[in-house]
Amino acid sequence: MKNALLIICFILTQVSVVSGVVANDLDDLRQELKNLPDSSKLIKLNELLYQNNRNRVFKTYADLLLEEARRQKNDFYKGNALLSIMRYYYSKNPDSLRFYLKQAEPIYLATNRIEDLCRAKGWNIYTLISGGTHDQVIGEVESLKELATRLNYPEGVDMANQALASFYFNIGLKDEGIRLCNEILQGMEERGASRVRRFYLLRLLLNQKPEQEYLFKLDTCIKNCEEEGITQLDAEHSLTYLKHAYHLYSVQYYIACKDSSQAYFHLQKLGELEKRYNMNTERIMAQFLWMSYYNLVGEYDKALVIIDQLKHILLSNKRYNDWVTVEAIRADIYYKMGRGMESAKAYRDSKAVHDSVIQAQYYEDLAKLRTQREVDKLELQSRKLELEAEKSRVRSWIFGSGAIILLLLCGVLGFLAYSRHRYGARLKIAKEKAEEADHLKSAFLANMNHEIRTPLNAIVGFSQVIAEESDIETRREFAKIIQNNNELLQRLIEDVLDISKIESNTLTFVLTDQDLQALMKDLYSIMSLRISENVELQLDDCPRFTLRTDRNRLTQVLANLLTNAIKHTHEGYIRFGYKVAAGEICFYVADTGEGIPEDQLEHVFDRFVKLTEWTTGVGLGLAISKALVAKLGGRMEVCSKQGEGSTFSVIFPV
Structure with missing residues (x-):
């Protein structure tokens, strides 16, 4: 008891120290940001977010980036922050993921970030599958397909179909899921989709059942990357990660095939990778594979040692279903060793825990049903209230309609009176304009009569005397006068034609x-x-x-x-x-x-x-x-x- 208290105090002390360090770092960061221009603040926070995307404090940086991007109304960095926040809530709080997805969707559509939008919608579908909300899965899958098709993004359709395949696996339709995955994989290969997307699909298939065909495809992908000098497929997946996955699935495959030499070879490769690259992988899986290998080759004592280690880890992490599986393997090993009583006890213990898990699941399901029943009651009461409110609205509508009709009649009568008055005013204005136009036309005709007659008189008069004049200089002077009046007359006529074309809009x-x-x-x-x-x-x-x-x-x-x-x-x-x-x-x-x-x-x-x-x-x-x-x-x-x-x-x- 005393040792347990000491351990708890030590853990709390470490947590408080870490929290204090993080708080101090954030205070220093906020102080540093105050001295930076706005554009540099966003760049700094974005760099910190992606540098710590596998660190437990990345959510804090994402929140800071979102806050600053909102202040500056910068949609690009808003989208980056929201994507990291949704990734954080993907495995922790699906409701929060959906809350931020509603905020992110219009931003991604406006900035044409279709891949990020489809990925987030895919995460939402996976949370519905893991949460047991199966009635909504098909609708969300079809919605994602429709969005990706409308935006001409075939990878989005692949994401939707891959989520649908996971749904099939989850509800026990394994063959349908594998068939759909193979169709998606074939389409990706024909279209030349990125290697990392094909890896996602191969991993999904290998998680269901490691097959030689899929292992060969994964090995080919790794070799092609090595030939092309590619060490990083994307920000989250390195070539080393692919190699680790290949050896991991290979061990499972060869243990299932009872090929101990190949299983041992890939176990050794797996250990070398983890040691060489200091990979923070989940040790439970590696120990489980070694336990399965020792069970295969008959080294039961070594397998039992690993089982004891796994029992402590699994129980402390409340992974009871996995512990039941391990205890069943322990019972089988005891039976093979001829230790019947110990085998029976291990089987009894695993059976008891299994029953407890089933019972806990039953009570959990019962609690969900009770909660759903209460929700249904509340919905029924809400509908009753809505019905009463609807009746009240109908009565109010009837009274209101009468008043509105009366007002409309008054409005129509008023409009008619106003229209008559307005029509009379328009007639008066039209009459005045007509009189003014008539006056302008008369003035125009009078002006034109005067202006045209003046050059015409000059042309006619001088044309008559020029024939009778014998002096050359005088005749030249008369000819010049006639020419000037001709030009004046021509210009008058051109002006009248131009004004006519302008008025008729034919110019x-x-x-x-x-x-x-x-x-x-x-x-x-x-x-x-x-x-x-x-x-x-x-x-x-x-x-x-x-x-x-x-x-x-x-x-x-x-x-x-x-x-x-x-x-x-x-x-x-x-x-x-x-x-x-x-x-x-x-x-x-x-x-x-x-x-x-x-x-x-x-x-x-x-x-x-x-x-x-x-x-x-x-x-x-x-x-x-x-x-x-x-x-x-x-x-x-x-x-x-x-x-x-x-x-x-x-x-x-x-």
Whole structure:
């Protein structure tokens, strides 16, 4: 008793010391993280997590990484932390695994981490199988298959089928499970799936029944890795781990075949690997294999020594089913040694423990049934309450429906009254617009009548006198006047046609890459012929630039602006060009002409607007220019001061 208390005190002391060390390390880590930038914090925690992924403190690092990733809203590191946390709860608390799986699924889908999502869903299926929740297994398997198929991830379908095979093994359908595993393995080999995935499947098959065929496939995989210089299949499985598994299953196979020499060979290889690489394997399995080997070769004393060691380990770990198996082997060995009474006692002891385990399982199942019954009662009460609540909702709905119908009737009547009022207002607005349009049309026709008759009269009058004039210079002057009026008349008609096309949305554009320097020089050459003697036409230096636009329409807009400037500038200069800045290109035409009165600036782009009655044209040039620029994706601006001049700008995004 005294020794037991001393052992307990020692264990508690060691636990408290380890806990204190871990707490101190975490405090130091938190202090270190405070001095790091945010991105470095995540990298540091992620490295610590993967460096300690086989250490018992990795869950702490996973929690810290998840906390920091949530704070920084970083889905990548959130996904890493959640995967480690789910792996931790996989064998400890399935409900917690499912809780974190709900959080991880949208993150993995958003970041296209399909493999991690399928793996976590596979873990969930295995917990349902081991927990006996068989009614949910098939549904989860089909759900995982559907997800993997939809996302075009065949490995996910393999994971689902592998979980289904484990389910078959669990419920005793061994042949169906082996058949399904072989189908999966064949598909993996045809598709060239990764070696580690094929190893998972071979391990599942070998756990059920070690066969020469599967051992050969595992041995071939190991040799291929050695030939290619591969020492690590993934983060969790090294080539040494595969070799250890191969020798482990080989021992089981050859013991089952009663081939003692091969069994001993692989036992020796197993021991060499564990000693050479200091592998932290479960010693119970190795001792069980040595016990089986000594039983096979008839070295019963050695087998009994191992059985005594296993009895202590298994009972201390509460592995009663395994202890029953070992005691049955002890009884068999005693029988072979001719020690009948000891054999009977060992058999009786194993039978008693087996009955106790069965009884404990029975009471556990009974407790589950009682719990389920209580849950069913609560569900029944909940449904009754829901039914009463539904009745109350129906009554409330009936009363509410009457009130809603009444409100709807009032609303309909109000809507009808409002609609009549709104219809009347629209009619009034439409009438005003029609009258305004009629007025504009009349004004337009009057303007057009005046503007067209003016050049026509000049053309007709001078055409008559030019034939009677004998002086060559005078005739040339008359011909020039006729030509100018012809051009004016043609421009008036083109403006009317353009405004008509714009209104009917039939204007077409041909977009090509244009060298703006060349375009500006062409404009300068044309406009310099129209400039008066007292006005200087200036083209600013422009950077070389290529713009994708309709050359004719852009030229039309700039020519309109330059023509207006020529009309209203009698002395000084007209300067034009373009400049590129802040993602935009700005064409400009500046003059030192009459300027625009402030009260007319906001109407200068309207149709039929002229500064004075004596200005030539019908006032469509700027309206057409603005519409063309808008169609090309730009905008127009103007700034002016009466008596000092105006600046018109045409701006396009680039």
